[in-house]
Amino acid sequence: MNNDRKALKSGIWYTVANFLTKSIGILTIPIFTDLLSEAEYGAYGNYVAYLQVLTILITLNLESTFISAKKDFEKDFDSYASTMFLFSGLFSVIWWISLNVFSGFVVSKTHINIEYINCMCVYLFFLPAVNLYQAKERYRFGYKKSVLISCLIAVGTALVSVLLVLFMSDRLAGRIWGSALPTVLIGVILLLLLFRAGHNFKIEYIKYALPICLPFIPHLLSMTVLNALDKMMITDIRGDRENALYTLAYQCGTVVTILVTSLNTAFAPWLGEKLNDHAFSEVREFAKKYVLIFMYFTVGIMLISPDIMMIMGRKASYMEAQYVMPPVMLGCVCQFVYTMYVNVEQFTKHTVGMAIASVSAAGINYVLNYLLIPKHGYIAAAYTTLISFVWLVLAHIVLVYILGYSKTYPNKFILGMLGVAAAITVGVNFLYKVPICRYIIVAIYGCIFIFAIVKYKDQIINLFRKKASKTN
Structure with missing residues (x-):
């Protein structure tokens, strides 16, 4: 199979896997809104908002450098990947220490218990192992391993979170640790695989990576802050309950x-x-x-x-x-x-x-x-x-x-x-x-959709046939 066909096949599988794994998170929303109080659900939404921001700051999106590093360090690509993890690991430890040294300030500003801050730091230490390993497999068109890892983490996170929420006295702690533990456990395994494949730490790789990934940090951080800032400020100004309402609407x-x-x-x-x-x-x-x-x-x-x-x-x-x-x-x-x-x-x-x-x-x-x-x-x-x-x-x-x-x-x-x-x-x-009027419009809307599908079914079928012929 040539690289073009591998790339196409990999791209299709990644798209399907991304949609399915994200859908698992959506399907668990009713479970957690039922198990958690509004205050707990809002507090978890606030936790996730800060996690999204810290993920950018701590991981530095180092896997984004693989698109060029795969070509420039083709013979030593495994060592490049392990070097990226060591660098991100060191960076995460520095953040971990700093957040604990200034824990009083951090807790007062974020409204997140220091125990949950530490959980966040453990998660962010092992997350790069997952991201870097999957990125390495993607650039080698090894979609099977990457898709399997995504599915294991998605299913594991859903199951472990539900079990911990059910059996822990602190349900918020169960939700937070449940969202972290599957990634941590799989991250340990992938970390060993990364270092087994390549274990040469080279400063030149870090010097190569930083000029590539750092210019994207302001963009990524700003977009993450744009999506997370609402939850942070609602929690700070109006409290966890209102953030629960807002978080649920956004998750829907x-x-x-x-x-x-x-x-x-x-x-x-x-x-x-x-x-x-x-x-x-x-x-x-x-x-x-x-x-x-x-x-x-x-x-x-x-x-x-x-x-x-x-x-x-x-x-x-x-x-x-x-x-x-x-x-x-x-x-x-x-x-x-x-x-x-x-x-x-x-x-x-x-x-x-x-x-x-x-x-x-x-x-x-x-x-x-x-x-x-x-x-x-x-x-x-x-x-x-x-x-x-x-x-x-x-x-x-x-x-x-x-x-x-x-x-x-x-x-x-x-x-x-x-x-x-x-x-x-x-x-x-x-x-x-006016629910009655809304349901009448929904019915009309659905009929128009069905009519369009029937009218243009030949074009739709031909489109899928063309895609299928390209993959064969």
């Missing part, structure tokens, strides 16, 4: 975020080929259908959001958070759109503007949260994040224009569709108060 929207990531995995390589061929008209034509289909799907999720909240929350007290869902869904549409433009920036290798846009969006979100959350509560946070996403859409459109690729996408059409989506969002908020 996770399926759309996963869809954005999965679609972009397939779209980005195709876009790169078309940009290389200067096939801008073909991209514009496809982009119109691409945006319309995604918008249709997202509006459908928006219409049935109260039902999703009822299933996931399992408690009537969570239902007030249904009004967070429309701005969350509109934010997902914005995320989908600006990701299309980010692909162009990455294609041109001009990513400084991308980092500036991300940092400024995080800044806008912080200021608006600071002004609005004390007065209007957690629902305001959904709209402040939406405003930040709208800013990112406009910023990336401008950046692509500056790079000379403004004719890649039908900008007026896309902005017009975002305007339509915003108007629908306002209307859906009112529909939530």
Whole structure:
């Protein structure tokens, strides 16, 4: 099997595995909303928000250097991978010591018990072993091992978390340790495999890696902060209960975020080929259908959001958070759109503007949260994040224009569709108060979807046949 076919096969398996493993986390949401109190659920949401930020700061995204290191250190790639772990391990120990030395300050600012901070540090010590090993396998097209590891961690995390929550007196501790232990245990095994394959520690590898990964840290950190800042500030200003409501609403929207990531995995390589061929008209034509289909799907999720909240929350007290869902869904549409433009920036290798846009969006979100959350509560946070996403859409459109690729996408059409989506969002908020009208519209919406599937079934079948023929 040649490398092109290996890459295609690996890409398909990674996309499927990513969707399935993330779906396991979504399916466990009703279990944990039932087992945990609102305060415990909110506290866990706050813990995850800080974990996401510290993951960027501690791991430094070193696996991102493998795309070039695989070529530059092909004969000693195993030693390069083990060196990256040793460096990240040393860095995580420094963070661990620092967080404990300043534990009083850390606990007061984060509202996280020092025991849970230490759990976080143990998890982040072994997480790079998992990430680096999987990245090494991906660049060798060894998708079977990588997919197996992802599935073991996803299933293990779900099972261990549920068991610990059921049998530990401190249910929050059970949820936190349950989310960490499978990664830690598998990380120990993969750490041994990393050092068995290559154990030469070389400073030159660190000098090689840092200039590549460090410029991406501001962008990654800003985007992580943008997604996590709301939960941090809600917990700090309004408490764990309101953060529980906000966290559940955002988790219910996770399926759309996963869809954005999965679609972009397939779209980005195709876009790169078309940009290389200067096939801008073909991209514009496809982009119109691409945006319309995604918008249709997202509006459908928006219409049935109260039902999703009822299933996931399992408690009537969570239902007030249904009004967070429309701005969350509109934010997902914005995320989908600006990701299309980010692909162009990455294609041109001009990513400084991308980092500036991300940092400024995080800044806008912080200021608006600071002004609005004390007065209007957690629902305001959904709209402040939406405003930040709208800013990112406009910023990336401008950046692509500056790079000379403004004719890649039908900008007026896309902005017009975002305007339509915003108007629908306002209307859906009112529909939530009239369930009968909402269900009638959902029924009509479903009928239109079925009609479209039947009408265009031949084109859909042909599309899958073409994909199948490419993989054979």
